[in-house]
Amino acid sequence: MAIRDKLSGNEAVAVAMRQINPGVVAAFPITPSTEVPQYFSSFVNNGQVDTEFVPVESEHSAMSACIGASAAGVRAMTATSANGLALMWEMLYIAASCRLPIVMATVNRALSGPINIHNDHADSMGARDSGWIQIYGENNQEAYDNEIMAVKISEHKDVLLPVMNCYDGFITSHAIENIELLEDDVVKNFVGAYKPEHYLLNPNQPIAVGPLDLPNYYFEHKRNQVEGMRKAKDVILEVSKEFEKLTGRSYGLFEEYKMDEAERVVVVIGSTAGTAKAVVDELRAKGEKVGLIKVRVFRPFPAEEVAKALANCKAVAIMDKCDGFNGKGAPLFNEVCSALYFDETKPLAVNYIYGLGGRDVRVDDIEKVFSDLTEIVASGKVDDPYRYLGVVDANC
Amino acid sequence: MAYNLKETSLKPERLTGGHRMCAGCGAPVVARSxxxxxxxxxxxxxxxxxGCLEVSTFIYPYTAWKDSFIHSAFENSAVTCAGVEAAYVNMKKTGQLDDTxxxxxxxxxxxTYDIGIQSLSGAMERGHDMVYVCYDxxxxxxxxxxxxxxxxxxxxxxxxxxxxVVPGKQQYRKDLTAVMVAHNLPYIAQTAPIGNFKDIYEKAExxxxxxxPAFLNVLAPCPRGWRYDTPKLIEMAQLAVDTCFWPLYEVxxxxxxxxYKPKNKRPISDWLEAQGRxxxxxxxxxxxxxxxxEVDRRWDLLLAMCGEK
Amino acid sequence: MTDKDKCIVEPFTPWQETTKGGVVTSSGNAHYYETGGWRADKPEWDTEKCRQCLMCFPVCPDSSILTEDKKMIGIDYDHCKGCGVCANVCPFHAINMVKA
Amino acid sequence: MNNVVEIRWHGRGGQGAKTASLLLAEAAFDTGKYIQGFPEYGPERMGAPITAYNRISDERVTVHSNIYDPDYVIVVDETLIDVVDVTAGLKKEGAILINTEKTPEELRPRLKGYEGRVCTIDARKISMETLGKYFPNTPMLGAIIKIAKIMDENTFITSMEKSFKHKFASKPQVIEPNMAAVKRALEEVRG
Structure with a gap:
């Protein structure tokens, strides 16, 4: 029986962590993820979990301790945001290349500078090529569900890669909303006992982790690592299916919302998808053929699947909550366009960079995007594919 | 039981040959001791x-370590170890492990002194049951x-x-052992591989x-960096100790x-002249x-701290 | 070519057969890597002069002074790099460095 | 989206506007509603004007923006109405509720021509007389329920009683005064 409750995203994720009962949690506070280790340390000090909580002196050390703990043979988890994630950068790559199934709540926040504590996706998008699986949630329910599924995905023997459970700072992390929780034993059974194949504290077989890897081996290790990322797609679908049986909540690599015969489509990540869904509903009620794709799994990127879903629409607006600083398009736009390149039929595409540093995304912002798409469809071309939504511009 | 070098030779070797440290390097001597x-x-x-010790002892697919070993990065040996120790505490607590x-x-x-001092300070302050060994x-x-x-x-x-214009390094060395003393750890020592290795063995034990948490600062002569002939490894350490550049003490x-108090404190020039640097x-x-x-000033301070003055 | 028991993966092994994350599951397998070829000078043990004080044993960076029952029994030439530290600490001149 | 009630709170840092918005969300949740409760975060510390929001609905609300055209505005501290544009975007069919000892008529001239309903509640007086301390949240909550008709009054009272019993399990003596504060607020809200 599901438990009806009302929790913020951070509290929900902390509850998931309590139910998972990992061996080690090592974390350093940074807004807006701070509440996760706060809630969790109270579970530790009230004896509700067996976890060793390591209140480290930096995020670099948080990830380092997780690497040590995970290699040692227990589940290791942490949480961070923005600059904290940036300080972990070196260790993100090492965690992934050591094939350690660490799960990290990544509460998205704009990356300094200038310093800004509010939501955008600059932090995790910057780490998109670190070898971590990245799953993005729209609301507190998804943040909770993804935290639980992340454990099973990362530990799958075909994958063995760490997972970032990304959700929007403040918007999701701090807002109280309705949520359905699973019972403790249901989560416990779902994630199962952790049984790594090789681990440091195996008394029967000492091992060595983290070698100097010279040119005659390194490339093969990297190729092996990418195989884990490729296989993660099937594993994510498999785990999501199993989760659906428990909860009735269905998850894929991305969500197709009202995509039947959709001609104009928005592709977006995170909480903005919720706001955009309301706009899609409103326009559909007026008979407009609009739809939405919410990307859930950004790493591995479901390129073929996204291309297929977009094959029959006329124009697509790809929305990035961070800039790319290549001067031409941000990460999601580039990924989607690359995916579309191999298809014979492809829609017109336009990139909107929006919501940086917590600039609020309103219903009328999304309405504007759909009305721009109408113009694009009418004219049959995109004059300026790289656009900013909501920035104050002297020329507009 | 009193220290006996021959007795210690009965113990299994935990760092094998076949690693790729320089001939005559002090670091593996410190590690195996x-x-x-x-x-x-x-x-x-x-x-x-x-560092040298890591990249030479664990070159894929060869590890010279008989025990489980993990390297992750440069500045985080202490906290990586702390993470492993935390996992051990959890496994013990939940009955997943019997071994010590x-x-x-x-x-x-x-x-240790530089890029890793934050991680070291953090791990020591949190009180993990571990030993940090700096081979200096x-x-x-x-x-x-x-x-x-x-x-x-x-x-x-x-x-x-x-x-x-500038004749080499312009600053005196940081006294890291003193920094670690300020962490109020149960055990801290400074040692070196000399004589019959009693000092280093007993302190490691x-x-x-x-x-x-415990901290050991161990002098590890480097023939390449110090510029002396490789056979003189132990001599170099002994000179550092006898000139009181590297006093042996514990806290x-x-x-x-x-x-260890040298019977005849030798002038620092004896140690300086032995090295090309x-x-x-x-x-x-x-x-x-x-x-x-400067050596005398630090030595006098130490003597006072040790109640030898 | 690859010896799985000793976890000795040969260079340029197909990626499907290397160990995930570069983990090595045979501890101390560096023993199978010989560094004796590094040697220019070779220590020779003079059993006549040796008084079995074992001062040479802890100073070897390459764990190459072989002991048994508290006695030196020889030198591991597979790994000895010929640094001469053992010869230098021997109080009885029982180890001599000679051209390899 | 038609059945969503949107509420904006104005308070001062440390005064409990955020807590009040969460309490309202909780009360609505307990009667089976879908809720959102979230503050607008900033670096503000004690005393600075802060804003918090509620959405209350019979279905899950997916919109995650701030609220620009609220149905109701609640002002936890009367002095804010001269500092903050409290009626910005406020729907004419809605209402503003202000914690003050003054009457709605006295305050209306300070509300920049807002034409909708103006309500007041003397939460300080109620709080002091029932709880003996200044905790304005409980009376404010009763007052907004009365005005916004988010839920049936009796359902609300039952829900609050249940919540207080749970929250004050270790000090049951404060349950009755809190209930008294809720009930008085339902009676004494003006306008």
Missing amino acids: VLRALKPEDKAVITSAT YKFIAFGGDGG NGAYMNTGIQRSSATPKYADTTTSPAGK KAIYTEG ENGVYKLT FRHMAKDAEKVEELQQ
């Missing part, structure tokens, strides 16, 4: 900072002999070269078997104890005198 203090029945997990493990983190002076060879030897905060004043390194629960100034009486005064 520390590991020899482990009880044969106890298991261990070793961590190491990136000990946790030893290694780092050079670069990975007084420069970043792995990357090609750059100065560190452990490098002695006037040493010629590749980033503090003995130039026409105490460090490993004292509950809670147990805040109480200082000198563990001081060649540009070893005959400069003024500079040698300046170094002598």
